[in-house]
Amino acid sequence: MDHRCPHCERDLARRRLSQPIIARMEIECRYCKRRLKVNVHRAEEALIFATLGGFLLCAGLGYALDRQGLYAAAFVVALLGAGALPLAEHVWLRTWPRYVPIEPPSVRDFPT
Numbered sequence: 001m002d003h004r005c006p007h008c009e010r011d012l013a014r015r016r017l018s019q020p021i022i023a024r025m026e027i028e029c030r031y032c033k034r035r036l037k038v039n040v041h042r043a044e045e046a047l048i049f050a051t052l053g054g055f056l057l058c059a060g061l062g063y064a065l066d067r068q069g070l071y072a073a074a075f076v077v078a079l080l081g082a083g084a085l086p087l088a089e090h091v092w093l094r095t096w097p098r099y100v101p102i103e104p105p106s107v108r109d110f111p112t
């Protein structure tokens, strides 16, 4: 995963942990102060929704059928999903840009 700012090329990787992926889709580069969009890959999206769906399905079935084992399965699904996301970043999304500029370059330099 490429965590560099598309404007100034500084590495923003350390920011990752304090940044919730879904809650906040925009960040500000701490070096050049330009606003960036968090660029979520389709595979990440699929993984997040699959994890969430699997968790809700197991938890829901556990509740409906009154089966304790399904609650445990729900937590296993959540743990697997949480573990698979960083793995996917390192293996398949090695060169995927994490941040993209919000405004197109032509607009950025246009005098206002």
Ligand SMILES: [Zn+2]
Pocket: 005, 006, 007, 008, 009, 010, 029, 030, 031, 032, 033, 034
């Ligand atoms: Zn920057």
